[in-house]
Amino acid sequence: MKIVDIAESTRPIKSDIRNAYIDFSKMTLSLVAVVTDVIRDGKPVIGYGFNSNGRYGQGGLIRDRFRPRVLEADPASLLDDSGENLDPHKVWGRMMINEKPGGHGERSVAVGTIDMAVWDAVAKIANKPLYQLLAERYGNGTPNPRVFVYAAGGYYYPGKGLDGLRKEMESYLERGYSVVKMKIGGASLADDCERIESVLQILGPGQQLAVDANGRFDLKTAIEYGKALSQYPLFWYEEAGDPLDYELQAELGKVYAGPMATGENLFSMQDARNLIRHGGMRPDRDWLQFDCALSYGLVEYLRTLDMLKEYGWSPSRCIPHGGHQMSLAIAAGLGLGGNESYPDLFQPYGGFPDGVTVEKGHVTLPALPGIGFEGKSDLISEMRALAS
Numbered sequence: 001m002k003i004v005d006i007a008e009s010t011r012p013i014k015s016d017i018r019n020a021y022i023d024f025s026k027m028t029l030s031l032v033a034v035v036t037d038v039i040r041d042g043k044p045v046i047g048y049g050f051n052s053n054g055r056y057g058q059g060g061l062i063r064d065r066f067r068p069r070v071l072e073a074d075p076a077s078l079l080d081d082s083g084e085n086l087d088p089h090k091v092w093g094r095m096m097i098n099e100k101p102g103g104h105g106e107r108s109v110a111v112g113t114i115d116m117a118v119w120d121a122v123a124k125i126a127n128k129p130l131y132q133l134l135a136e137r138y139g140n141g142t143p144n145p146r147v148f149v150y151a152a153g154g155y156y157y158p159g160k161g162l163d164g165l166r167k168e169m170e171s172y173l174e175r176g177y178s179v180v181k182m183k184i185g186g187a188s189l190a191d192d193c194e195r196i197e198s199v200l201q202i203l204g205p206g207q208q209l210a211v212d213a214n215g216r217f218d219l220k221t222a223i224e225y226g227k228a229l230s231q232y233p234l235f236w237y238e239e240a241g242d243p244l245d246y247e248l249q250a251e252l253g254k255v256y257a258g259p260m261a262t263g264e265n266l267f268s269m270q271d272a273r274n275l276i277r278h279g280g281m282r283p284d285r286d287w288l289q290f291d292c293a294l295s296y297g298l299v300e301y302l303r304t305l306d307m308l309k310e311y312g313w314s315p316s317r318c319i320p321h322g323g324h325q326m327s328l329a330i331a332a333g334l335g336l337g338g339n340e341s342y343p344d345l346f347q348p349y350g351g352f353p354d355g356v357t358v359e360k361g362h363v364t365l366p367a368l369p370g371i372g373f374e375g376k377s378d379l380i381s382e383m384r385a386l387a388s
């Protein structure tokens with residue numbers, strides 16, 4: 001068998017929302033199809049992937065470097081021992097030939113996007129859900145298709161007052177979520193506290209709020225916010241400072257006793273390891289949000305999980321950024337703590353297969369071959385249009 005083509009298309013996921021650092025008025029992503037010559041039900045098996053919000057499409061890098069490297073490889077060199085399926089680790093190694101270490105930039109997004117499509121193809125060729133394949137190969141053998149999900153939103157938006165924010169959060173709770181997340185750091189501390197309190201008022205028993213500063217704060221502001229936030233029972237305080245400022249994170253952890261979360265903008269095992277080594281993150285309460293779709297894919301994420309284990313961290317402390325089905329499959333297969341979800345944003349890429357509902361803050365994944373994109377009609381129709 002072999003990969004016969006890798007198609008890429010850059011698609012808009014723009015909206016008028018704003019976090020403390022960027023607006024999404026020009027946001028795009030790359031949609032990728034990895035076409036194989038394996039025939040199932042009379043049609044070639046095609047794996048699909050895309051990158052998460054926040055880092056834009058990567059068509060240039062994919063076309064200039066990663067696609068030609070894979071297509072120019074000896075097809076046999078990309079296969080597993082059976083010779084009947086791809087080995088994602090070998091495809092990854094091929095993509096990364098002649099790439100120096102360090103300085104991960106956004107090539108990690110291009111590679112992560114293709115890697116997602118490769119795993120989708122591999123699980124489809126094996127004719128099983130990716131979560132099942134992952135549990136068998138790298139986990140304890142038995143997946144848990146019931147996964148915790150939380151609703152991310154609460155963005156700054158023109159004309160959106162406290163009422164609008166509350167209505168948004170109420171609608172997530174009505175849809176079955178138990179944890180909701182909102183942005184902070186794009187207004188004054190006093191205004192943000194007012195916004196937070198207006199959401200806390202609508203939460204019932206067992207429901208919690210997380211807040212996300214998107215890396216906006218210097219140390220002084222991070223600590224000022226930390227002191228103010230300490231009065232609230234928050235699910236977590238996310239990305240207070242620059243994602244690469246490990247000392248800031250460690251200093252914050254000395255004064256902020258509640259749970260902290262970070263990691264969505266760390267794009268390699270080595271960066272994640274620096275956070276664990278130097279960021280003062282606490283394995284008994286903090287959360288790690290590394291997102292494979294932005295950080296060299298699942299091949300690299302497996303290295304990150306191994307690293308975490310070495311440092312005494314459970315995979316259950318990981319709740320990835322990005323709201324995509326790839327991380328849902330990893331969560332179900334390898335016991336992550338859950339996954340992000342954006343109920344009203346970045347469609348059709350985020351979300352769940354049709355008919356999957358959130359109950360008590362959890363979804364139960366259907367047993368679809370691959371990542372499960374075929375179960376989401378609006379998404380799979382875009383994907384099929386790309387590959388044809």
Ligand SMILES: O=C([O-])CC(=O)C(=O)O
Pocket residue numbers: 019053054152212214264321322340
């Ligand atoms: O607003 C964004 O860039 C997305 C984000 O931080 C998140 O989902 O945690």
Ligand SMILES: [Mg+2]
Pocket residue numbers: 212214238239264321
């Ligand atoms: Mg975030």
